[in-house]
Amino acid sequence: MSNTKVSLFSQILALVDRTTLIRIVKEYESDKHSKGNTTWTHLVCMLFMHFADATSCRDISNGLRSATGNLSHLGVGNAPCKSSISYMNKHRNYKVFRDLYLALLDKMEPSLFKRRQYAARLKRQIFIIDASVIPLCLSLFDWAKFRTHKGGIKLHAVIRL
Numbered sequence: 001m002s003n004t005k006v007s008l009f010s011q012i013l014a015l016v017d018r019t020t021l022i023r024i025v026k027e028y029e030s031d032k033h034s035k036g037n038t039t040w041t042h043l044v045c046m047l048f049m050h051f052a053d054a055t056s057c058r059d060i061s062n063g064l065r066s067a068t069g070n071l072s073h074l075g076v077g078n079a080p081c082k083s084s085i086s087y088m089n090k091h092r093n094y095k096v097f098r099d100l101y102l103a104l105l106d107k108m109e110p111s112l113f114k115r116r117q118y119a120a121r122l123k124r125q126i127f128i129i130d131a132s133v134i135p136l137c138l139s140l141f142d143w144a145k146f147r148t149h150k151g152g153i154k155l156h157a158v159i160r161l
Contacts (some may be wrong), residue, residue, distance in 0.1 A: 009051060009075050014046065020103045030096045034088075041076050042088045046097070057082035057089075082095055119161065126161040 011117035021040065025031050030039045054060045055063050063078035064071065071079060080088070106113045119126055131154055136144045146152035 007073075011049065012051075013047070013074060015108075016043070016100070016104065017107065021100055023104070024096050024099045027099075028093050028096050030092055035082050036077070037080050037088055039092065041080060042072055042085075042092055043097065043100070044076050045085055047081060057085040060085055091137070128159045128161055130155070130157045130159070131155065 016039075021043070025039045026029055045064065048054065048064055049060050052063050061082045064076075069094070071077070087089055133146070133152050133154050135146075136151040136153060138149065140143065141151050144151040144153050
């Protein structure tokens with residue numbers, strides 16, 4: 001089948017190994033009390049949020065309802081409402097997505113698995129340093145002058161691996 005008729009989002013979701021996700025969901029019992037909104041639906045919502053640059057549950061819900069049209073090709077029955085997305089974010093165990101990410105990382109880039117094993121054996125601590133710019137409204141935060149018409153602050157974070 002040609003990928004010309006399939007959306008880019010659907011092609012990205014096809015890279016996710018569903019059997020691995022099912023194994024992880026069973027391990028954490030992530031779908032035990034879900035009423036129609038499975039872990040797969042939650043994953044589709046969160047990936048859509050990142051790709052569409054959505055900033056709220058309403059943006060995710062409306063975007064899935066309108067932009068993708070028929071959701072069946074994504075493996076989702078209906079677009080969840082904003083309260084359902086909020087509930088999933090609050091109650092679903094994040095470890096499901098962490099383990100799925102690590103499984104996908106091992107599949108896509110096997111050389112990193114050995115590096116992670118090596119890092120785990122190190123006797124010293126490893127730190128990751130990140131810097132992000134947080135945009136602010138210059139009219140409200142006049143002290144945060146970033147450019148002539150923009151305001152912002154730079155956040156430096158140090159995370160222990």
